Amino acid sequence: MSKTKKLSKVFDYFKDEDPFSGGLTLCPGCPLELLLRFTARVLGKEIVFVGTPSCSATVLYGQNTRSWHKLAYYSCLMTGVASSATGIARYYRKLGKDITVVAFTGDGCSADIGFQPLSGAAERNENFIYITYDNEGYMNTGIQKSSTTPVGARTSTTPVGETRRGNPNPGKNMPLLMAMHKIPYAATATLSHLDDLAKKLVKAKEKKNEGLAYVHVYSPCPTGWGFDSDLSIAICRLAVQTNYFPLWEAERGRFRFTRKTAKPKPLKDLIKLIGKFSHFTDEDLIVLEKEVEERYQLIEGMARTWPLNA
Amino acid sequence: MARIKIHVEYEGGWSDAGKPLLCLDTGSWRSVRPVLDKEKCTYCGWCALYCPTQCMIDKGEYFLPNFDFCKGCGICGKECPQDAIGMVSEGAFKDEDKDGK
Amino acid sequence: MENRGKVRTLTGNAAAAYSAMLCSPDVVALYPITPQSEVIEQLASFHAEGLLDAEMVEVEGENSAINVVTSASMAGARVFTATSSWGLAYMYDGMLQASGFRAPVVMVNVNREMPGILAVSSGQQDMTSTRDSGWIQVVAEDCQEICDLVIMAYRLAEDHEIQLPVMVNYDGFYLSYLAEGVNLPGREDVDIFLAPLKDQPPRPVLVPGEPLGCGTHGILEGFVELRYKHSVAMERARAKFDAIDGLFKDSFGRSYGGQIEEYRTDDADIVLVVSGSAAGTAKAVVDSARDLGEKVGVVKLRMFRPFPRERMTRALRGKKGIGVIDRSVCFGWNSGPLFMELKAVSTEIGKIPTMNFIDGLANTDITTEHIVKMIADVRKAAAGEPFQAVTWVSLEE
Numbered sequence: 186m187s188k189t190k191k192l193s194k195v196f197d198y199f200k201d202e203d204p205f206s207g208g209l210t211l212c213p214g215c216p217l218e219l220l221l222r223f224t225a226r227v228l229g230k231e232i233v234f235v236g237t238p239s240c241s242a243t244v245l246y247g248q249n250t251r252s253w254h255k256l257a258y259y260s261c262l263m264t265g266v267a268s269s270a271t272g273i274a275r276y277y278r279k280l281g282k283d284i285t286v287v288a289f290t291g292d293g294c295s296a297d298i299g300f301q302p303l304s305g306a307a308e309r310n311e312n313f314i315y316i317t318y319d320n321e322g323y324m325n326t327g328i329q330k331s332s333t334t335p336v337g338a339r340t341s342t343t344p345v346g347e348t349r350r351g352n353p354n355p356g357k358n359m360p361l362l363m364a365m366h367k368i369p370y371a372a373t374a375t376l377s378h379l380d381d382l383a384k385k386l387v388k389a390k391e392k393k394n395e396g397l398a399y400v401h402v403y404s405p406c407p408t409g410w411g412f413d414s415d416l417s418i419a420i421c422r423l424a425v426q427t428n429y430f431p432l433w434e435a436e437r438g439r440f441r442f443t444r445k446t447a448k449p450k451p452l453k454d455l456i457k458l459i460g461k462f463s464h465f466t467d468e469d470l471i472v473l474e475k476e477v478e479e480r481y482q483l484i485e486g487m488a489r490t491w492p493l494n495a
Numbered sequence: 496m497a498r499i500k501i502h503v504e505y506e507g508g509w510s511d512a513g514k515p516l517l518c519l520d521t522g523s524w525r526s527v528r529p530v531l532d533k534e535k536c537t538y539c540g541w542c543a544l545y546c547p548t549q550c551m552i553d554k555g556e557y558f559l560p561n562f563d564f565c566k567g568c569g570i571c572g573k574e575c576p577q578d579a580i581g582m583v584s585e586g587a588f589k590d591e592d593k594d595g596k
Numbered sequence: 597m598e599n600r601g602k603v604r605t606l607t608g609n610a611a612a613a614y615s616a617m618l619c620s621p622d623v624v625a626l627y628p629i630t631p632q633s634e635v636i637e638q639l640a641s642f643h644a645e646g647l648l649d650a651e652m653v654e655v656e657g658e659n660s661a662i663n664v665v666t667s668a669s670m671a672g673a674r675v676f677t678a679t680s681s682w683g684l685a686y687m688y689d690g691m692l693q694a695s696g697f698r699a700p701v702v703m704v705n706v707n708r709e710m711p712g713i714l715a716v717s718s719g720q721q722d723m724t725s726t727r728d729s730g731w732i733q734v735v736a737e738d739c740q741e742i743c744d745l746v747i748m749a750y751r752l753a754e755d756h757e758i759q760l761p762v763m764v765n766y767d768g769f770y771l772s773y774l775a776e777g778v779n780l781p782g783r784e785d786v787d788i789f790l791a792p793l794k795d796q797p798p799r800p801v802l803v804p805g806e807p808l809g810c811g812t813h814g815i816l817e818g819f820v821e822l823r824y825k826h827s828v829a830m831e832r833a834r835a836k837f838d839a840i841d842g843l844f845k846d847s848f849g850r851s852y853g854g855q856i857e858e859y860r861t862d863d864a865d866i867v868l869v870v871s872g873s874a875a876g877t878a879k880a881v882v883d884s885a886r887d888l889g890e891k892v893g894v895v896k897l898r899m900f901r902p903f904p905r906e907r908m909t910r911a912l913r914g915k916k917g918i919g920v921i922d923r924s925v926c927f928g929w930n931s932g933p934l935f936m937e938l939k940a941v942s943t944e945i946g947k948i949p950t951m952n953f954i955d956g957l958a959n960t961d962i963t964t965e966h967i968v969k970m971i972a973d974v975r976k977a978a979a980g981e982p983f984q985a986v987t988w989v990s991l992e993e
Contacts, residue, residue: 247510249818260811272667305656415569512807
């Protein structure tokens with residue numbers, strides 16, 4: 186049997202070597218680890234990361250005078266990420282130097298405590314890239330609910346018991362909220378579709394010259410959600426295939442899908458793999474299905490009414 | 496009056512990646528490791544692309560993990576389109592020396 | 597040096613804005629709050645008229661303001677922002693970052709009441725509530741001093757022996773909206789005064805592609821060492837502030853005494869310790885008292901952080917009675933913060949009857965009558981009569 190030995194074209198997106206240390210303090214199978222290394226390789230070694238206390242901080246920040254990676258970075262509190270990125274970007278703009286500032290946070294920062302400065306930076310169209318890795322909760326501090334935690338999910342602050350059954354609220358549609366600021370670029374991406382992710386990172390880097398570029402990456406957490414570490418990528422893929430996490434991009438309020446699933450798989454295929462939904466009854470599933478359906482239809486409607494031509 | 500010893504050279508909280516990078520012995524975390532069936536491999540590279548630690552080394556016709564850093568997550572085994580990677584218990588390798596013999 | 601300044605009639609806010617503009621900051625964050633809003637409005641119009649070549653960031657909240665200027669400062673920029681009371685409180689987490697990172701940020705804080713009971717009125721509670729933030733805090737008495745302090749603040753903050761953020765305080769309402777004649781320096785002269793900062797060896801800054809990362813996680817002694825260095829830098833700021841006052845006099849002909857101003861204190865029996873605009877009133881009362889033969893003086897506190905312990909001790913040692921006017925409250929001690937801090941050096945000053953007068957909260961005026969009575973009360977205490985340690989002046993019948 187002859188096999189054609191052909192490397193995936195995704196490798197062509199890599200501009201530089203992986204600037205991170207070989208051994209990082211992230212859980213086995215963590216999509217965030219893949220995202221960090223992948224982003225750095227695609228965007229290149231001249232970027233400045235802006236990070237905050239989170240799972241990513243354990244590798245973005247140094248420890249005393251030593252570092253986990255070779256890149257310039259700025260660490261700040263969750264309240265200050267988008268505003269700190271603004272300060273750096275603005276000063277370099279004054280100097281006339283084109284630099285790439287990459288604010289890199291979890292959903293807890295971008296959707297909750299850091300939302301105000303992010304929204305402000307988006308409204309002012311500041312020139313930087315903001316990447317959210319959405320693991321649907323505050324993972325580093327112990328799996329607490331955030332405002333992107335899906336309805337019904339079990340977290341340590343929305344437990345399942347006598348008086349309650351998980352998260353009562355459907356959560357914020359964060360990427361759509363950002364797209365509604367009419368920023369030059371807003372997109373969703375995930376770690377199973379690396380070609381799509383790479384394209385979006387490259388586009389974000391180009392679009393940040395016009396204003397804020399926002400990329401929202403679905404990043405399942407094996408430790409926090411309760412699934413085996415080898416399923417991380419498979420869960421990303423299922424999230425796309427069930428329309429739970431559709432892949433789209435928007436430029437100044439005009440939308441298009443970058444991947445459309447002709448026959449979406451049933452949501453149950455995704456839910457049954459994830460421990461934080463293990464308490465789900467049929468009714469719980471219907472509630473989540475409805476939410477997923479509505480979100481998808483919303484994007485579909487936007488793409489139809491204000492299409493972004495490829 | 497006690498003498499104070501200061502080692503840090505900066506006034507503020509700077510870290511310097513010019514010094515050797517911090518590195519954890521994540522290879523010791525493994526309980527299973529990926530084993531490649533080279534016959535099945537088509538050198539597509541998806542194992543290397545999906546590997547969260549990006550520890551796969553390009554051997555020209557296939558990829559092999561760097562076992563100093565492979566955490567044994569199993570993603571490469573799960574994602575290989577040719578099913579060429581199996582996850583094998585570390586126990587099977589407990590007698591090997593540092594060079595993998 | 598030839599004084600090339602021009603006298604203009606400026607409110608305190610305008611003086612602050614003009615002065616900041618003359619120092620040519622690179623990045624300015626703007627967010628309004630009464631009684632500071634005119635500062636940023638004036639800066640915005642300077643920018644519109646081409647007088648201020650800076651990145652103007654109209655942020656959506658004070659927390660963003662402090663973060664914008666801190667990060668820009670760590671990238672190497674000269675920065676400026678302004679706030680007051682609640683805005684200062686909202687900045688607090690970013691303020692700790694600015695001082696911990698050793699960012700040479702200069703910020704104007706127009707003193708306004710805080711916390712709790714909402715008050716859109718003057719008071720120093722905002723400044724004193726943030727005295728442990730690790731910032732240098734200085735206070736102005738009048739509009740000229742506001743203008744001069746902003747310039748001196750840059751010279752202090754950006755000195756590499758210091759590298760600390762500086763907060764320039766002045767009383768909201770009393771100074772922010774009061775128009776006085778201000779001798780505004782020429783831009784060239786401010787450039788010359790600040791030029792020595794450029795001759796220093798460069799400080800570490802954030803540069804893309806360089807391996808320096810700003811904001812490492814401090815572990816054990818790594819943290820303690822940086823904290824120690826910060827504390828020691830604060831100690832150096834005292835002498836440096838005095839030195840800058842001397843340099844300012846050489847350049848612009850005006851001196852304020854450095855950390856404290858000792859007004860007619862040499863042979864005084866009774867001394868009032870006060871900061872801010874009330875110092876002006878106190879000086880006027882002291883002049884009248886002196887005309888009647890009373891030996892009274894005023895120590896005007898200009899530098900609140902670091903606390904000017906040596907200079908304050910030398911100024912007060914040997915006096916017969918001390919009256920401390922506090923425009924804020926130190927909760928848990930039922931007194932004012934300045935009184936508390938003086939008590940901390942009481943063993944060095946010596947056992948002198950010291951009375952605390954809490955006055956001027958929420959725009960209740962510190963009048964000449966109040967000060968006359970304060971002097972009288974302190975005189976009685978100095979004579980050995982029993983005295984009340986703390987007086988809430990506006991509440992006493």
